[in-house]
Amino acid sequence: MNRWDRAGRVAAYGAALALTPYLLIKVSWVVGSLLGLLPVGTGFGKVEWVVLNSATIGMAGVGITVALALVRPWGMRIPAARLAFCSWVGTGFLVPVLPYAVLSSLLGSADGSPKSGSDAGPSTPAWEAALIQIGFVGMGVGLAVALPAYLRRRWPHAFTGRLGDGGEGSPRVPPxxxxxxxxxxxxxxxxxxxxxxxxxxxxxxxxxxxxxxxxxxxxxxxxxxxxxxxxxxxxxxxxxxxxxxxxxxxxxxxxxxxxxxxxxxxxxxxxxxxxxxxxxxxxxxxxxxxxxxxxxxxxxxxxxxxxxxxxxx
Structure with a gap:
C-alpha cells in the first residue's frame, strides 16, 4: 500500500467517524419530537420537521456508506456511475463550504457565541452544535482526500494528461x-x-x-x-x-x-x-x-x- 492509499484509508475512516455523531443527533431529534420531548424547528410543523430530519438521516447514512466504500473491498464492486454520483453530490455539499465553516468558527469565537449553522435545531446545546460542525468539516476534508485516492486506484487514467491532448472542444457540448x-x-x-x-x-x-x-x-x-x-x-x-x-x-x-x-x-x-x-x-x-x-x-x-x-x- 503506497502513501496515497494510506492517506485515503485514514481520511475515509475519519470522515465516516466524524459524521456518525451528526447521524445520532438527528435520530434523537426525530425520536424526541415524535415523543414530545423536544420542540420542532421554527416555521415547521411536527410532520415537516420529522420529514426534514429523516431526510438528513438518510443523507448522513449515504455519506458514511460512501466514505467506507472508498476504502473497503466491496466499494470496488459498486457500479461506477452510482458511486461517482453519490461522491459528486457529497463533495459538492461539503468541500465547497469548508472555507465558510472555518470562517464561521472564527467569527463565533470572536463574539463568544458559537455559530451552529443552518442545520441546528431548536435550542441546540453548544456541544451538539460543535459536533454538527465537526461532522460537516470532517466529512468534507475526508472526502477531499479519500475520493482522489479511490479514483486513482479504480481508474488509474482518470484526470491524467493535459488540456488539448484530445477529446476536448466537442461542438456537441453546449455553452x-x-x-x-x-x-x-x-x-x-x-x-x-x-x-x-x-x-x-x-x-x-x-x-x-x-x-x-x-x-x-x-x-x-x-x-x-x-x-x-x-x-x-x-x-x-x-x-x-x-x-x-x-x-x-x-x-x-x-x-x-x-x-x-x-x-x-x-x-x-x-x-x-x-x-x-x-x-x-x-x-x-x-x-x-x-x-x-x-x-x-x-x-x-x-x-x-x-x-x-x-x-x-
Missing amino acids: WMVVIGAAVGLIWLYWAVGGTVGVAHRGERDLDWHVLSGVFGLWALVASAATWAAVRGRPARVPRWGPMVLAWLGSGSLFAWSGWKLPFTLYLAIAQPADAVLPEELALAAVLHLAAVGAGAAMLKALVRTRLASSNP
Whole structure:
C-alpha cells in the first residue's frame, strides 16, 4: 500500500467517524419530537420537521456508506456511475463550504457565541452544535482526500494528461450551462456584497447569509470557468486534473446545495409561514436554484463526456 492509499484509508475512516455523531443527533431529534420531548424547528410543523430530519438521516447514512466504500473491498464492486454520483453530490455539499465553516468558527469565537449553522435545531446545546460542525468539516476534508485516492486506484487514467491532448472542444457540448452557472454566481455575489435588487426582506440578511452567498457565488464562477476549460481544452497544456477537480467540486456545489434549497424555497412560497422568511424574493430564489441544479447536472454530463472522449481519442 503506497502513501496515497494510506492517506485515503485514514481520511475515509475519519470522515465516516466524524459524521456518525451528526447521524445520532438527528435520530434523537426525530425520536424526541415524535415523543414530545423536544420542540420542532421554527416555521415547521411536527410532520415537516420529522420529514426534514429523516431526510438528513438518510443523507448522513449515504455519506458514511460512501466514505467506507472508498476504502473497503466491496466499494470496488459498486457500479461506477452510482458511486461517482453519490461522491459528486457529497463533495459538492461539503468541500465547497469548508472555507465558510472555518470562517464561521472564527467569527463565533470572536463574539463568544458559537455559530451552529443552518442545520441546528431548536435550542441546540453548544456541544451538539460543535459536533454538527465537526461532522460537516470532517466529512468534507475526508472526502477531499479519500475520493482522489479511490479514483486513482479504480481508474488509474482518470484526470491524467493535459488540456488539448484530445477529446476536448466537442461542438456537441453546449455553452449554455457555463453561461447560466456564471449568471447565477454573479447574482449571488451581488447579494453577498450588499446588493438589494431581488431582496424582499433586507432585515433578514445576516453575516452568515452574506458569507454563504459569496461562497456559493464564487464556486459557481469557478465551476463555469473550469468546465469551459475542461471541455474546450483551453488554455492548452494545462494539467487536466486541475480544471477537472475544480469543475467537479463547483458543479456538485451548484447541484447539491440548490437541489437542497429549492424544496424549502417552494415550501415557503406555498405555505407562507409567518415565522420563517428568506431575505431574497422567493420566486427569484426558486428560479436561481432551478437554474443552478440544471447547470450543475449539465456540467457533470459534459465532464464525463469529455473524459470518455479524451480516453478514447
